[in-house]
Structure formats: C-alpha cells, structure tokens
Amino acid sequence: MGKDSLPPGTRIGRTALRVDDLGETTAFYRDVVGLETLSESSSRAVLGVSDTPLLVLETDGEVSSRPRESAGLYHNAFRVPSRAALGDALNRIRDRWELEGASDHRVSEALYLSDPEGNGVEIYRDFPRAEWPRGDDGRVQMGTDPLDLDAVASAAAGESGVPAGTDVGHVHLEVRSLEAFSSFFVDTVGFEQQTTVRGATFVSAGGYHHHLGANTWQRRSAPATGTGLAWFEVVLPDGDALEALRERLAASEYEPTAIDGALAVTGPDGIEVRFRAEE
Template sequence: MNTETLPQETHIGRTALRVSELTEMAEFYRDVVGLSVLSHADTTAVLGVEETPLLVLEHDPDALSRHQSGAGLFHNAFRVPSREALGDALARIREHWQLGGASDHGVSEALYLTDPEGNGIEIYRDYPREDWPLGDGGRVRMGTYPLDLESVEAVAAGKSGLPAGTDVGHVHLEVSSLEVFSDFYVDTIGFDVQTEVPAALFIGAGGYHHHIGANTWNHRSTPAGGTGLSWFEVVLHDTETLDEVHERAADSQYTVTETGDGIAVTGPDGIKVRFRV
C-alpha cells in the first residue's frame, strides 16, 4: 500500500470529452454553462475562463454513443468562486436549457444538468472551508439536502459567462468496482478517502472534500468507450511529485505513456488520467 499522499496544491486541470457534434457542443458549453471558446478547429474546440483552458472537445463523428453498460463520466464539475456566479449559472440554465437537479451538500451548493450528448455537468460553489462538517478521523462529511433555488437566483449578478476564478473542482466517474478504483487512485496515486456513501467513494488531496468521485449506482460493467470522457487531468505541485507518481504508476498493472508535459495512465475501466505540473 502506498503511504505517500498527494500534496495540498493538487487539483484537477482540464477534462476532455469525445463528441459527435463539435459545433453544437461548443455552443452549449458557451451559452448554457458559460465557458468562453478559446479555440475552435475542425477536430477540437477548447473552452475555458479568461485564458485558462478547462474543457477540450474532441470531434469523433464515427464514435459510437457511449454504451449503456460502459464506465466513464458521471459529471464534470465546474466550481465557481461566488454564490452570485452560481445564481448567474442558474439563470442561464433556466433561460437556455433544463435544470436536472440541485443540492446542498453541506460543503457546497450544486446545480446539475446534462449536455446534449448525455454527459453530466455540475456547477457548484464551495462553502468556506472552515464551515465544512467533519466526521470520524477528521474526514469531511458530505450530505445531500434541498437547495433553496430562489435564494440562489436572487443573488445573480446578471453576468452571461463564468467569472475569473472558475475551475474544474472535481470529476465524478462511473466505475465497475470501487475497490479497484480505490486501489489505483488511493493506494497507488496517493489521494485520500474523504467520504464514503452507499456505492460511492469521494477522494481528495490536502483535505479537499473531493477531487474525484466514483460510483457504481448504474452498475457499469464494461470499459469506457464511445462518446463521453476521453481523459481528465490532475495537476501536481512540482516535478518531484510528478516523478513519484510516475514511478508508482509504472509499478502498477496499468499502462503509462509520456505526454508533452507529463504522463498519461490508462487506469481502471480504461479511463485515461493525465498528470502534469
């Protein structure tokens, strides 16, 4: 078992979706989610906030729709820096799309929706860290409670896009086995378990409530494939940490390849995760 845990500065970088309709999806993430289109070519579009890329859309018109039993993305979670920004997001969703759900998790307030190709999206804002409830052993305790949508929309500032400071707070995966997921992301890579609920596990670095979630609620049984999640990225603090993760991953059963700025590991369920400084 790995005794090295990832440092507090660890966070999620970009996520990438394999899509069948590039222009439609880019327009959705611009108009509904509120990202800016940073670049748009024949095969890829990159969206983000200001000059920071957060979402890569990879066009694959021949990709089959994600199989009903396939592992992959449950949702990408875009974290906004204020309740006003969350109110603006709610107003955009209600004007241009359909809200799928909303929850107060004790650590955050979250809105949920689904993009035109069936990928889940969360837009959320954290409560101040000192207000997060703690459970046994100092772990963060998350729950699911009703969210007062009217009070959220009442503080909207009328902004059409996501503000500076928005990032990908976490990625939530659908996996075939929580035990295998934990063996890789916790024991090998070095995340810490924060919250366990029936058929779901939430892990983070540096005490964050979760950088990665995983669940088996829909009983996924085959590897990721088709449209949906192509890869996601974990950003590390320094090259020493990257080298340590590289060494641990190389000693595992999973395939490691070098990228231009780090490494990529095809982990459990064929889900690809990239690591860079």
C-alpha cells in the same frame, strides 16, 4: 498525510470529451455553462475562462455512442467562486436549458444538468473550508439537502458567463468496481478517501471534500468506450511530486506513457488520466 499521498495543492486540470456534434456541444458549454471558446477547428474546441483551458471537445466523425453498459463520466463539475456566479449560472440554465437537480451538500451548493450528448454537468460553489463538517477522524462529511433555488437566483450578479477563478473542481466517474477504483486512485496514485455512501466513494488531496467521485449506481459492466469522457487531468504542485508519482506508477500494473509533457495512464475502467506538474 501518508508518505505516498498526493500533496496539498493537487487539483483537477482540463477534462476532455469525445463528442458527435461539436458545434452544438460547444454552444452549450459557451451559452449555458458560461465558458469562453478559446480555440476552435472542425475537429476540436477548447473552452475555459480568462485564457485558462478547462474543457477540450474532440470529434473525428467516426466515434460511436457510449454503450449503456460502459464505464465513463457521471459528471464534470465546474466550480465557480461565488454564490453570485452560481445564481448567474442558474438563470442561464432556466433561460436556455433544463435544470435536472440541485443540492446543498453542506460543503457546497450544486446545480445539475446534462449536455446535448447526455454528459453530466455540475456547476457548484464551495462554502468556506472552515465551515465544512468533519468527523472525529478529520475527514469531510458531505450530505445531500434541498437547495434554496430562490436564494441562489436572487444572488445573481447579471453576468453572462462564468467569472475568473472558475475551474474544474472535481470529476465524478461511473465505474465497474469501487474496490478497483480505490486500489488505483488511493493505493497507487495517492488520493485520500474522504466520504463513502451507498455505492459511491469520494477521494481528494490536501483535505478537499473531493477531487474525484466514483459510483456504481448504474451497474456499469464494461470499460469506457465511445463518446463521452476521453481523458481528464490531475495537476500536481511541482516536478518532485510528479516524479514520485511516476515511480509509484512504474511499480504498479499501470504503465505510464508520456503525452504532451504529462504522464498518461489508462486506469482500471479504461479511463485515461493525465498527470502533470504545475507550470
């Protein structure tokens, strides 16, 4: 780990979406994904698990739809702690929604779907870290293999929602330039590159397979705007790590501002990232 790398223990916190139909989108994340509604008003809903907020949905009735050419969210990835919980998620999707894809990534098992407004959603569970394949340089090597859906479904425990321990494992973005993404998130913020594939890169802290993914598969050509990803949160393990990051950001072209105890920065694709220390 380099001196400017983010420390182990860094993780993804909350993510926030601008939505058009708050009621319908809230119901999806509650009934299909399996999150609890922690608070709700006419313009905002917060969902999570065991009183831990994971997803914020916001609307003001005036947000236009995300243009096809704009950067933004590829998917939010909710990580469940067991194959049983993944089996329960698969059964909820089959009963109430539409499964769009499923993969064994050699580090995880993942289900893919879209919410009512077209935002990508992944629900996944990790294999034990000791089983992750790594290259000679120690970096994680992911793949994309078929997932045995029957085996996943048969592991289900019959729970109606996601269990305690569920979190946002990673966020995957659609960006205009992988070089600009890496310049900001690796060179300035301090994530470490783990895996690259054609048109995509995956970065993390502490040797995780990825906390952030980025791809240019859809050739987005404009900054993020409209509905979709409003911001996402990176949580650092302590105040010292946050202060070191603040100094790196202050020395870069990306000037941080203070929002609710966090450092907010608008990155190279117009996507807001909020950095805060663990409470």
